[in-house]
Every structure is written in C-alpha cells, then in structure tokens.
Amino acid sequence: MDMNSFSPMMPTSPLSMINQIKFEDEPDLKDLFITVDEPESHVTTIETFITYRIITKTSRGEFDSSEFEVRRRYQDFLWLKGKLEEAHPTLIIPPLPEKFMVKGMVERFNDDFIETRRKALHKFLNRIADHPTLTFNEDFKIFLTAQAWELSSHKKQGPGLLSRMGQTVRAVASSMRGVKNRPEEFMEMNNFIELFSQKINLIDKISQRIYKEEREYFDEMKEYGPIHILWSASEEDLVDILKDVASCIDRCCKATEKRMSGLAEALLPVVHEYVLYSEMLMGVMKRRDQIQAELDSKVEALTYKKADADLLPEEIGKLEDKVECANNALKADWERWKQNMQNDIKLAFTDMAEENIHYYEQVYSGGKQGSFPRKVCWKRERVPATLCRGGKKHCLLPATACLPHL
Amino acid sequence: MEQASPDPERQLQPGLLEPLGRSDAGLGVAVDEEAEGAREEGSGGDTMTHNNFWLKKIEISVSEAEKRTGRNAMNMQETYTAYLIETRSVEHTDGQSVLTDSLWRRYSEFELLRNYLLVYYPHIVVPPLPEKRAEFVWHKLSADNMDPDFVERRRIGLENFLLRIASHPILCRDKIFYLFLTQEGNWKESVNETGFQLKADSRLKALNATFRVKNPDKRFTDLKHYSDELQSVISHLLRVRARVADRLYGVYKVHGNYGRVFSEWSAIEKEMGDGLQSAGHHMDVYASSIDDILEDEEHYADQLKEYLFYAEALRAVCRKHELMQYDLEIAAQDLASKKQQCEELATGTVRTFSLKGMTTKLFGQETPEQREARIKVLEEQINEGEQQLKSKNLEGREFKFGPMLRNVLARCNPVKRISLQSKCPKTEAQVNKRI
Numbered sequence: 001m002d003m004n005s006f007s008p009m010m011p012t013s014p015l016s017m018i019n020q021i022k023f024e025d026e027p028d029l030k031d032l033f034i035t036v037d038e039p040e041s042h043v044t045t046i047e048t049f050i051t052y053r054i055i056t057k058t059s060r061g062e063f064d065s066s067e068f069e070v071r072r073r074y075q076d077f078l079w080l081k082g083k084l085e086e087a088h089p090t091l092i093i094p095p096l097p098e099k100f101m102v103k104g105m106v107e108r109f110n111d112d113f114i115e116t117r118r119k120a121l122h123k124f125l126n127r128i129a130d131h132p133t134l135t136f137n138e139d140f141k142i143f144l145t146a147q148a149w150e151l152s153s154h155k156k157q158g159p160g161l162l163s164r165m166g167q168t169v170r171a172v173a174s175s176m177r178g179v180k181n182r183p184e185e186f187m188e189m190n191n192f193i194e195l196f197s198q199k200i201n202l203i204d205k206i207s208q209r210i211y212k213e214e215r216e217y218f219d220e221m222k223e224y225g226p227i228h229i230l231w232s233a234s235e236e237d238l239v240d241i242l243k244d245v246a247s248c249i250d251r252c253c254k255a256t257e258k259r260m261s262g263l264a265e266a267l268l269p270v271v272h273e274y275v276l277y278s279e280m281l282m283g284v285m286k287r288r289d290q291i292q293a294e295l296d297s298k299v300e301a302l303t304y305k306k307a308d309a310d311l312l313p314e315e316i317g318k319l320e321d322k323v324e325c326a327n328n329a330l331k332a333d334w335e336r337w338k339q340n341m342q343n344d345i346k347l348a349f350t351d352m353a354e355e356n357i358h359y360y361e362q363v364y365s366g367g368k369q370g371s372f373p374r375k376v377c378w379k380r381e382r383v384p385a386t387l388c389r390g391g392k393k394h395c396l397l398p399a400t401a402c403l404p405h406l
Numbered sequence: 407m408e409q410a411s412p413d414p415e416r417q418l419q420p421g422l423l424e425p426l427g428r429s430d431a432g433l434g435v436a437v438d439e440e441a442e443g444a445r446e447e448g449s450g451g452d453t454m455t456h457n458n459f460w461l462k463k464i465e466i467s468v469s470e471a472e473k474r475t476g477r478n479a480m481n482m483q484e485t486y487t488a489y490l491i492e493t494r495s496v497e498h499t500d501g502q503s504v505l506t507d508s509l510w511r512r513y514s515e516f517e518l519l520r521n522y523l524l525v526y527y528p529h530i531v532v533p534p535l536p537e538k539r540a541e542f543v544w545h546k547l548s549a550d551n552m553d554p555d556f557v558e559r560r561r562i563g564l565e566n567f568l569l570r571i572a573s574h575p576i577l578c579r580d581k582i583f584y585l586f587l588t589q590e591g592n593w594k595e596s597v598n599e600t601g602f603q604l605k606a607d608s609r610l611k612a613l614n615a616t617f618r619v620k621n622p623d624k625r626f627t628d629l630k631h632y633s634d635e636l637q638s639v640i641s642h643l644l645r646v647r648a649r650v651a652d653r654l655y656g657v658y659k660v661h662g663n664y665g666r667v668f669s670e671w672s673a674i675e676k677e678m679g680d681g682l683q684s685a686g687h688h689m690d691v692y693a694s695s696i697d698d699i700l701e702d703e704e705h706y707a708d709q710l711k712e713y714l715f716y717a718e719a720l721r722a723v724c725r726k727h728e729l730m731q732y733d734l735e736i737a738a739q740d741l742a743s744k745k746q747q748c749e750e751l752a753t754g755t756v757r758t759f760s761l762k763g764m765t766t767k768l769f770g771q772e773t774p775e776q777r778e779a780r781i782k783v784l785e786e787q788i789n790e791g792e793q794q795l796k797s798k799n800l801e802g803r804e805f806k807f808g809p810m811l812r813n814v815l816a817r818c819n820p821v822k823r824i825s826l827q828s829k830c831p832k833t834e835a836q837v838n839k840r841i
Binding site: 192196199202203206210213216221223224230234342345346349 | 639653
C-alpha cells in the first residue's frame with residue numbers, strides 16, 4: 001500500500017513527508033503528521049487502563065515545537081471528540097472506535113482488540129488533521145501537545161456536567177420541530193444517510209461472516225493435507241502423487257490464510273469505520289435540525305407576539321446567521337465526506353479484489369514441474385472502471401473458476 | 407483359462423469342490439496381464455479375449471435412468487429408478503457395433519447379481535457397486551436418492567461395475583452374469599434356482615475362524631492389514647473432504663448476500679452506482695458457481711468410494727480364506743486322530759486313555775473280525791479326508807491396487823485445482839482415452 005496518512009509507518013522528517021503520494025482531498029502540502037502506537041497497560045489501585053503514545057510532527061508556526069510526544073488514554077479521545085462536536089455541531093467529526101466490543105470478547109485487553117483500536121485511533125486523529133477546519137481547532141492542538149497534568153486541568157474548564165445535560169434535554173425536545181421544516185437538500189441528505197447506514201451495516205455483517213466462514217474452511221483444510229501423507233505410507237506406488245496433493249493442499253491453506261488477513265486489514269476496518277460514520281452523520285443531522293428549531297421557535301414567538309417582542313428581531317437575526325453558517329458548513333463538509341467515502345470504499349474493494357486475484361493465482365500455480373492444468377478456464381468478471389482506481393481494470397473477484405480437466 | 411471348454415452348466419456348480427489354480431505365481435501374473443489388457447481397451451467398452459464365452463467382442467453400457475412406480479413385495483406403491491443396459495456386439499472385421507440386447511434393471515437386481523458372485527467366487531475380489539445410500543454427504547440436500555445428480559453418478563457407477571466384471575477373465579464367463587445382460591424376465595428365478603443363498607457363509611462362523619486359526623497364511627494376513635488400512639484412510643479422507651466442501655459452500659454462499667445489498671446501495675449513488683450494480687451481479691454469479699464445482703468434486707469422491715468398497719471386497723476374500731484355512735485345519739486334525747485310532751486298532755495297543763480303552767477293559771476285547779471291519783471303515787474315512795484336504799488347498803489371489811489407484815488420482819483431482827502428471831506413460835494413455 002502506498003504511504004499515506006493512514007499508514008502506521010512514520011516518515012522521519014517533515015521534508016520527506018512533502019513528497020508523499022496522498023489520497024486525501026488536500027491540495028496543500030501536509031504539515032501535520034500524527035502516529036498512534038505503543039499501547040501500554042497502566043495499573044492503579046482503582047483501575048487498569050491502556051495508554052497510547054502519540055507522536056506529532058509539524059512545521060506549523062502556531063505549534064511551539066516541531067515534534068511532540070504524549071500519552072493518551074481512550075477517555076481523552078472521547079473528551080476531544082466531545083469538544084469538537086461542541087465547537088462544530090454541523091461538521092462531520094470522524095468516528096471513534098467503540099468503547100468495547102460486545103461479542104466474543106472475554107477480556108477488555110485482548111491483544112487483537114487493542115491493535116484494532118490503536119489503528120482506529122490513529123485514523124481518527126489523522127482524519128481530524130486532514131480536515132480543513134478541524135485541523136486548526138484549539139482543543140485538538142492541546143490534545144496533541146499538552147502534558148498529562150496540563151490536559152487534565154484544561155479539561156476541567158468549559159461547561160459543567162449539569163449544563164451539558166440541560167442542553168441535551170432541550171435538544172431532544174426541539175429536534176422534532178427541526179425535522180418538519182427541513183429544507184429540501186437536507187431531506188435528500190437524510191434519505192441518503194438512512195439508506196447508506198442500512199446498507200453499510202449489512203455489508204459489515206456480511207464481511208464479518210465471510211471472515212468467519214473462511215476461518216472455518218481454513219481449519220478443515222489443515223486436516224485434509226496430512227491424510228494424504230498418512231495414506232502414502234501404505235502405498236509405495238502412489239507416494240509421489242499423494243505427497244504432491246498434500247503439498248498443493250498446503251499451498252491452498254497458506255493462500256487462504258493470506259486472503260483472510262487481507263480481508264481483515266483492507267476491508268473490515270474500512271467498512272466498520274463507515275458504520276460508525278453513518279451513526280455520526282445521523283447525529284449531525286439532528287444537531288442541524290436543533291439549530292434550525294431554535295430559530296423557528298423564535299420566529300413563531302414573534303409571529304404570535306408572545307413574550308418580549310423588542311428583543312426578538314435581534315435574536316432572530318443572530319439565529320438566522322447561525323442557521324446559515326451551520327447549513328453551509330454541513331453542505332461543504334457533506335460533499336467532502338462523500339468524496340472521501342467513495343475513495344475509501346473503492347480502495348477497500350480493489351484491495352480486496354487484488355487479494356482474491358493473488359489467492360487464485362497461488363492456488364492455481366502449477367503442480368509438478370510448474371505445469372498449468374491444460375484446460376483450465378477462468379471466467380474473470382470485469383468490474384466497470386468506475387469502481388476502479390487510476391483507470392486500471394481490476395476484477396472484483398475472479399468469479400467462477402472452472403475445474404481443470406486433465 | 408485352464409478349462410478345456412466353457413461349459414455353461416459347470417459354471418453353476420459351487421467352485422469350492424474343484425481344485426482351482428496351481429501355483430499362485432503363475433496365476434497372479436496371468437490375471438494381472440489379462441486385467442491390464444482388458445483395461446487398455448479404452449472407455450465405454452471392454453472386450454473379452456482368449457476362451458470367450460461368446461465368440462464375438464461385446465460392449466456394455468448403462469445408458470439411461472428412468473423413474474418408475476410399481477408395487478413392491480408388500481404390495482405397496484413405491485417409486486424406484488430403473489437403468490437401461492445395452493449390449494452391443496462388435497464385428498471382428500469392420501468394427502461396427504450392433505445392438506444385441508437391451509433391458510431395464512433396478513439397483514436391487516444389481517445387488518442380487520453381486521451377492522451371487524460373492525458366494526460362487528469366494529476367491530475373487532468381486533467389483534463393488536456404487537453406494538446404496540449417499541454417505542459422506544457434505545450438504546443435507548445431497549442425501550436424497552432420487553436427486554438427478556445422484557442418479558447420474560449411480561448410473562456411471564453401475565456401468566463401471568458391469569465393465570469390471572466383463573473384463574475379469576473368470577467372472578465374465580459366468581452364466582448368471584450373461585443372463586443378467588440378456589434375459590429380462592425370470593432372471594431372478596434363475597439366480598434363486600442356483601441355491602446360492604444356502605451356500606452363503608454365516609458371519610459367526612467367519613468370526614470364529616478368525617480367532618481359532620492356528621497357521622494363518624502370512625500373505626493373507628498382510629492383505630487383511632492392507633485392506634483395513636486402506637479402508638480407514640479413505641473413509642477419513644472422505645469425511646474431511648465432506649467437511650471442507652461444506653465450509654467452501656458457506657464461503658461462496660455468504661458472498662451471495664453482497665449481491666442484493668450492492669444493488670440496493672447503487673440506487674442512491676450517482677458515480678458509484680453502475681459499479682456497485684455490476685459488482686452485485688457478479689457476487690450472485692460467484693455464489694451460484696459453487697454448486698457446479700462441488701458436483702464435479704462428487705465424481706472424484708465416487709472414485710475414492712469405489713476403492714473403499716473394493717477394500718471391503720478384498721477383506722471378504724481374506725475372511726473366506728481364513729474360514730477355509732480353519733476348515734482345513736479341523737479336517738487335518740480329524741484325519742490325524744482317525745489315523746491314530748486306526749493304528750491303535752491294528753497294533754492292539756492303547757496308548758492314550760480313550761473310551762475304547764475303557765470299554766475294552768470293561769467288556770473284553772473285540773473279535774478280530776470286528777476289528778478288521780473297524781479298520782476298514784477308518785481307512786475309508788482317511789481316504790476321504792485326504793481328498794478333502796487336497797481340495798481345500800485353495801490359492802488366493804493377490805490384487806495389485808497400486809496401478810489402479812494411481813489411475814484414479816491422476817485422472818481426477820480438480821478439487822485441489824492442480825495438475826497431476828502421471829509418471830507412468832501407460833496410465834496417461836489410459837487417462838486420455840477415458841476422457
């Protein structure tokens with residue numbers, strides 16, 4: 001895979017970073033590079049938790065230095081996300097990995113779980129860094145650079161818990177009104193989000209299921225090869241052929257294993273991230289609706305001459321600005337998000353297609369003397385160029401492969 | 407081979423009382439060569455050479471299968487499948503084939519034929535039938551006996567069965583086999599008239615023999631072990647294959663779920679729409695492709711099953727040999743004790759404690775005439791015993807599985823998606839012909 005901001009590999013100097021190939025929409029040169037690595041377990045009397053090391057390298061003036069190294073735990077990430085949502089209610093904030101997995105997780109600190117989470121957190125921070133607005137957020141900067149004690153004291157500032165709760169109650173009440181007066185383009189947006197959310201959730205489930213089935217297939221295959229070796233012990237004439245068959249099955253197994261890991265790396269995390277994104281989007285729509293609802297309630301009050309009529313026009317003016325800002329922010333961010341989504345999905349699928357191609361190539365690569373079966377026919381189903389990057393034709397799957405007839 | 411003229415009547419006698427075969431070496435080689443020769447004739451037909459039952463060459467094929475309904479033994483309606491057997495004779499001169507016989511048989515009649523052959527040719531490894539019920543199934547659906555794919559595979563198995571019998575130098579001359587191919591009605595009665603059911607050995611007797619045999623023939627013990635090993639390894643292989651097939655099926659079918667989701671998603675996307683739509687279509691195609699792949703694999707499994715059942719047949723021959731060996735030992739023992747009795751009577755000495763000794767002491771010695779008479783009877787019995795002993799010296803036959811199995815594996819291993827190159831050029835020629 002090409003080096004981009006989502007690769008866990010870290011470039012060594014700001015200058016070398018400038019020459020990287022990017023798939024992001026940023027036309028400007030990147031000047032902020034973040035990695036998340038080295039999970040460490042911390043044990044205190046009350047609890048056990050994991051911290052991750054975050055290294056930031058930047059050439060921006062507003063940062064005091066060009067390199068920073070801090071340790072953060074999941075709670076800190078949650079805090080950051082909350083602050084970003086507060087500051088930019090109608091921007092599409094990248095999703096965080098879930099708090100904990102419900103299924104199949106005995107221990108919270110299972111190695112696979114930690115690694116998956118680490119990768120997702122890495123993506124989270126990099127997406128913020130690539131966002132034209134969010135990247136300059138003050139809380140973001142503090143998150144990346146402050147020492148532990150600095151961060152906790154900063155966290156304590158800001159609206160208290162009770163006032164935040166009050167906001168939530170009002171929000172629920174007013175969101176219904178916001179839905180009624182939603183402009184046309186946002187209705188469309190909402191429809192898209194609903195359908196997309198449904199589909200991406202299904203794809204997530206299907207992909208997980210495929211992984212599970214492949215694993216079980218792999219487990220059975222592992223037993224298949226050795227039987228042939230066992231058999232060859234009692235048949236002198238057939239030893240060579242049986243050993244051949246066993247080694248071919250073995251190769252099949254290895255190829256399957258590789259395909260599985262490809263699936264786990266290329267497709268599953270991307271699909272899952274967009275599942276979380278779709279939840280985010282619904283939240284964003286709600287917030288937009290709330291802002292609109294605020295305006296609408298004041299306008300209503302003015303129309304029916306309730307409460308203090310003198311102050312209202314000024315308030316309404318402010319709210320109208322607020323609504324307009326919110327709508328514009330969302331619209332712009334929406335386009336950007338959609339573009340990213342398409343790129344990410346295409347990339348994930350084409351990577352998957354490549355994995356599958358490698359798989360079939362491995363499995364079909366000759367038996368004895370490298371000979372290819374005489375009458376093998378492949379039916380490569382071609383995926384139209386729209387789903388492929390860079391104009392190169394990739395197959396989604398080399399679908400049916402007829403059996404070699406000797 | 408050894409018989410002067412093929413006498414149809416003689417074929418109906420149980421083979422046990424005739425001395426068959428001399429030195430095993432000569433017999434073994436002859437059998438292999440003929441068997442090899444027969445196999446080389448190619449697909450679809452087998453010829454009989456040397457002392458043919460018929461003077462012409464014939465071709466046998468099981469060409470069709472048909473569902474039928476009828477009344478069974480308990481006068482209830484039942485559905486069964488009947489198979490069309492066609493026999494063609496090939497003219498020597500121009501090689502044209504003419505249809506000489508065609509009749510319909512069902513699976514139970516094939517079974518009857520095989521059971522008959524098992525009883526009348528205990529020293530021959532009788533070719534196996536395709537399985538009665540589908541075993542080692544990887545999917546619940548394929549356990550149905552009426553399933554067209556199953557019927558088709560069974561048809562092929564039945565054809566192989568007949569071809570293998572026809573290419574066996576001894577079995578091919580059996581009259582009941584000939585009638586099976588030519589006489590539609592009353593065949594069952596002909597078989598039952600041979601009275602073969604009465605001659606079948608009991609399992610208990612066979613089991614008894616296995617434990618009591620004192621001098622088991624090493625060749626047969628080795629053969630027994632080989633067939634046990636083969637059976638166990640092939641059944642293990644078939645079981646695992648079925649599980650692997652099941653899993654593979656799962657992987658393909660789950661991919662099919664993508665199909666609908668993709669096409670529904672494509673409805674809301676502008677640029678990606680077409681791509682998603684066709685991707686969905688391809689997923690559907692992919693998911694449905696597994697059915698054909700696994701059906702092809704069943705043919706491979708069938709070949710392994712054939713050798714699984716062959717191993718069983720081999721085991722049956724060993725079992726019969728053990729039984730004979732046991733009978734032989736008992737007869738020899740009997741003979742030895744009678745000889746001893748004779749000697750005792752002749753010399754008038756009683757060496758060991760016996761009832762005779764006791765009665766002599768109690769009731770006085772018997773008259774010389776009585777003694778003479780007894781000696782004569784014993785001598786007659788001894789003669790008979792010696793005759794029997796000779797006849798019980800049966801030679802077993804060794805079957806060389808190796809070349810046959812390689813043929814199977816080289817021909818058909820698509821599930822592994824590899825190409826196997828047979829080292830033996832003759833087998834490769836056979837392979838090519840078989841396709």
